[in-house]
Amino acid sequence: MDNRMVSLFFLTLPMIGVVESHGLKQAAVNGISKIKNLSAGKIFNLYLAIREITDAMGIALSGQVQFIRPLINPMAQAAASVKKPLTDKQVDLIKARAAATDNFGNFFSQNLFIASSGVLLMSSTMKSLGYTATPANIVLYSIPMAVITFLITAYYNRRFDKQFEI
Template identity: 65%
Template structure:
């Protein structure tokens, strides 16, 4: 009988295979699991409601998606492109340099930035493309390379600098895990070790972005 509780997994597999609505499939799978496990429908609703209330802050992230979409539709991307076109000295690489620095500084002060959604797609990528087109049209390959570099600049800045804030979850996890393994290390020590890593990462990004600018300019 205990295998009946696995019916929820079967519902998820079938639902995803048929391309049905993800949220509906997950809720139905949870309901099936609850019913075959002896949990009545009212209790299931209570558990579902409590879980949503306890984790409601997580759902706030999804509010940013339509907000960014509306902003783009009403001219956010166009305004960013117009701004870059007026600044002749900016290049794609220099834009990436500035953004990576901002990303690392945000990590230093513990500021959470969902870069790919809020900045890369609506701002950094179109700004970099506009800067690349100042001296002429770009090839399709160059456009794709700028898109990739824009996404990478966010990943570099976030990944290699995320432990710069002494109270960040990753720093606390590292410290507590090392302590549990018998190697006590303070959170400040984790930050100190991260500083040279973040600096080296930024220097390498500067060099790569400079080489990228020269490559695009040479292609003109």
């Protein structure tokens, strides 16, 4: 049985390669580092929004390596230590929350992109099991979770800020 459709995402790689070598990541970094005067939680939430939107466009950023370590983690630590210095435990918590935020955004928005390997795998698996689930319909029914994940995580991150106040 022919299920080569799962690998159709290979066709999107040349375009991603071209924009990547022309500074796609640098452009994203430039945009994020312009942010000023935000709390740690708000920085996480803004990154979460950017992560979900770029994911939906099929841009698979390696978020942990390219954004969390060099950018989001130090920005959040700086923001959280404005009122009083951070304890070692708080530093560890900020690192963990930064990494977790990247995973939330990545997981629950990657299926918004129609040519993602996940969507193609679902469609092809359903087909081989004898049922029809078109890639477009899978994208449609992935929208609610992307939105809900954003809202719940945004609330979770705002509450995270409380421990750095006073």
